[in-house]
Amino acid sequence: MRPDADTQAHHRAHTRATLGKAAAENFPVAPAFLPRAWRDGLTAVYGYARLVDDIGDGDLAPGGHDAALLGLDPAVEDRLALLDAFEADLRRVFAGTPRHPLLQALQPVVRAHALTPEPFLGLIEANRQDQRVSRYATHQDLLAYCELSANPVGRLVLSITGTATPERIRRSDEICTALQIVEHLQDVTEDLGRDRIYLPARDMDRFHVCEADLAAPTAGAAVRSLVAYEAERARHLLNEGTPLVGSVHGRLRLLLAGFVGGGRAALRAISAAGFDVLPGPPKPTKTGLLREVAAVLRPAPRKG
Numbered sequence: 504m505r506p507d508a509d510t511q512a513h514h515r516a517h518t519r520a521t522l523g524k525a526a527a528e529n530f531p532v533a534p535a536f537l538p539r540a541w542r543d544g545l546t547a548v549y550g551y552a553r554l555v556d557d558i559g560d561g562d563l564a565p566g567g568h569d570a571a572l573l574g575l576d577p578a579v580e581d582r583l584a585l586l587d588a589f590e591a592d593l594r595r596v597f598a599g600t601p602r603h604p605l606l607q608a609l610q611p612v613v614r615a616h617a618l619t620p621e622p623f624l625g626l627i628e629a630n631r632q633d634q635r636v637s638r639y640a641t642h643q644d645l646l647a648y649c650e651l652s653a654n655p656v657g658r659l660v661l662s663i664t665g666t667a668t669p670e671r672i673r674r675s676d677e678i679c680t681a682l683q684i685v686e687h688l689q690d691v692t693e694d695l696g697r698d699r700i701y702l703p704a705r706d707m708d709r710f711h712v713c714e715a716d717l718a719a720p721t722a723g724a725a726v727r728s729l730v731a732y733e734a735e736r737a738r739h740l741l742n743e744g745t746p747l748v749g750s751v752h753g754r755l756r757l758l759l760a761g762f763v764g765g766g767r768a769a770l771r772a773i774s775a776a777g778f779d780v781l782p783g784p785p786k787p788t789k790t791g792l793l794r795e796v797a798a799v800l801r802p803a804p805r806k807g
Contacts, residue, residue, distance in 0.1 A: 559630025622655030
């Protein structure tokens with residue numbers, strides 16, 4: 504039975520609200536200069552990634568609308584149960600008819616670009632991990648988490664644009680991991696409110712930072728030094744991945760420059776705040792973002 508007009512309108516409004524969160528990202532999600540097929544694909548992937556993160560973070564809209572769409576009782580708040588139901592609906596994208604409108608929008612994209620389940624499943628598993636793991640001992644542990652939580656998105660971008668190669672995937676992984684770490688640095692206070700810390704415990708010990716220091720209204724010298732250290736690590740990863748931009752052409756090159764420039768602009772905002780991220784996430788200005796994108800696109804000076 505097809506949903507009635509009021510239900511369809513409610514679904515559309517709910518979908519727009521989820522997709523509207525793209526405006527808060529550090530980088531453009533599906534800018535208007537891209538071909539329509541790419542925009543539709545990237546928007547569908549963003550909607551999927553945003554919804555699974557909202558489930559994992561407990562940020563779903565009130566009223567249980569998403570739970571009902573996934574076939575659960577609207578009163579269900581168990582995040583692992585919601586993630587299981589979400590995975591079941593994802594599998595219907597590849598072998599049937601999904602229930603959730605955001606997954607229905609994903610289905611033609613999957614078919615058009617012959618996408619596989621693996622990157623989508625990685626994002627679900629990252630959010631399952633968020634329910635079980637709230638601290639990371641080492642930088643390598645955090646990188647393994649980013650392999651699930653961030654890198655699949657870049658791989659999907661390359662698949663949708665038909666440009667995936669092993670070398671580009673490697674560079675993309677470096678960029679995506681860097682962007683994830685930058686977001687963690689911006690969101691230290693918000694994450695701590697969810698009882699999560701994405702600053703490696705070994706690094707916290709090295710800089711003599713304890714969890715109580717992260718709960719302060721402003722950062723002391725030790726926390727600032729720790730954030731500066733992690734920001735430099737992210738900057739190095741971002742620079743290692745930047746040759747990806749020069750390996751493609753046309754509008755895709757501009758899109759990827761937007762991703763890298765967004766990360767660089769966010770790092771610059773963190774630095775401009777004196778690495779004090781505790782009052783709230785330092786955000787780049789639009790002018791700062793455009794300046795960084797232009798720098799990424801500028802040809803490197805010739806040597807000799």
